[in-house]
Amino acid sequence: MTVKIVTYRTLEPGPAFSVLGAVHGNERCGAEAIRRLIEDIDNGAVVLARGTLRLVPVTNPKAYAQGVRFVERNLNRYLFPKEEKRCYEDHLDPIVCGVLDATEVLLDLHSYTSQGGPFIFLDPKDPRETAFATALGVADFVCGWSDAFGVAQAGKESQGTTEYARARGAIAATLECGNHLNADAADIGYRAILRAMAHLGITDTAGPAAESGGGKRSVQMRSVYRREAGAELTKPWRHFDPVTKGEAMAKLADGRIIAAPEDGYIVLPKESADTGAEWFFFGTKATLPG
Numbered sequence: 001m002t003v004k005i006v007t008y009r010t011l012e013p014g015p016a017f018s019v020l021g022a023v024h025g026n027e028r029c030g031a032e033a034i035r036r037l038i039e040d041i042d043n044g045a046v047v048l049a050r051g052t053l054r055l056v057p058v059t060n061p062k063a064y065a066q067g068v069r070f071v072e073r074n075l076n077r078y079l080f081p082k083e084e085k086r087c088y089e090d091h092l093d094p095i096v097c098g099v100l101d102a103t104e105v106l107l108d109l110h111s112y113t114s115q116g117g118p119f120i121f122l123d124p125k126d127p128r129e130t131a132f133a134t135a136l137g138v139a140d141f142v143c144g145w146s147d148a149f150g151v152a153q154a155g156k157e158s159q160g161t162t163e164y165a166r167a168r169g170a171i172a173a174t175l176e177c178g179n180h181l182n183a184d185a186a187d188i189g190y191r192a193i194l195r196a197m198a199h200l201g202i203t204d205t206a207g208p209a210a211e212s213g214g215g216k217r218s219v220q221m222r223s224v225y226r227r228e229a230g231a232e233l234t235k236p237w238r239h240f241d242p243v244t245k246g247e248a249m250a251k252l253a254d255g256r257i258i259a260a261p262e263d264g265y266i267v268l269p270k271e272s273a274d275t276g277a278e279w280f281f282f283g284t285k286a287t288l289p290g
Contacts, residue, residue, distance in 0.1 A: 008052065008055075010049065010050050010202075013051070014052070015105055017105045017196065018099055018100070018103040018107070019037075019056070019109065020059050021034045021058060022061075023075050024070065024074075024076065025060050025063025025065070025070065026067055032190075054103070056096075059075065072088045073090070076161060077156075077157055080164065100161060100165045103165055106161065106172040106173070109175055109192075110175065111179060114238055116238050118140065118188050119140035119240070120133045121143075121174040122142075124143050124288065135196065137209070138175065138188070138192065142218075145158060148222060219240070219264075221267060221281050221282070222283055223261075225249075226273075226279055230253025231252045234249060234257075241266045243266060243282075245260055245261065250280070263285075264282055264283055267280065267281035267283045268281055
């Protein structure tokens with residue numbers, strides 16, 4: 001297996017912008033969006049004015065070929081170059097990290113299992129990142145990914161592409177383009193890339209208009225729930241479904257209830273999660289800075 005990395009270098013100085021697709025092999029929209037962009041750049045439909053653009057359509061090629069999230073290890077967790085490589089994804093770490101080491105701005109394109117539309121993971125502590133993320137034309141935002149894991153676990157376990165890039169001073173955002181099978185997921189990713197390049201000045205043309213809809217919505221992630229054997233969700237939750245304090249979110253095998261600790265939202269529920277895997281997150285309403 002090889003990882004295809006397409007690099008465009010213009011003659012004018014500008015930011016180094018990288019876009020990743022298919023970090024998870026069953027999330028096809030990013031690869032489709034990036035391939036479309038490569039075709040449009042090569043045929044002159046999109047013209048780069050300044051800076052460097054790095055495109056990785058399929059970041060995890062073996063998982064992509066098999067249509068699975070990952071082969072042996074989630075590539076978007078524990079992401080760092082390892083001296084001892086114990087599994088397939090460990091061999092991808094230095095390649096991915098090499099791209100991120102040369103990146104000033106990162107956009108990582110994903111999709112998800114539950115029903116719902118696009119949203120962006122961001123770190124609101126960095127105003128540069130907030131400005132970048134809000135320029136991508138998406139109305140929903142999720143903050144506090146590492147916080148949901150707890151202080152003791154927030155390091156390597158939650159370190160994926162954006163966390164690795166941020167640690168090196170880059171602006172980084174993950175765009176979840178919607179459910180895996182949403183017909184418009186690749187289009188959402190493609191338009192976001194164009195808006196990102198316009199925002200960064202890599203292209204001189206204005207990006208596409210933002211999707212219509214209501215105002216911006218932000219959720220602060222508070223906790224992660226991992227599935228226990230025999231546990232079930234209390235209903236077929238959708239991403240961003242609201243819950244009230246005390247409402248039953250899930251039921252354990254022994255009959256105990258996992259209730260919402262306060263008014264908030266279900267984030268990324270995965271009914272088919274394996275025992276011990278991330279099952280769903282809980283978050284509360286937040287104010288998006290700026």
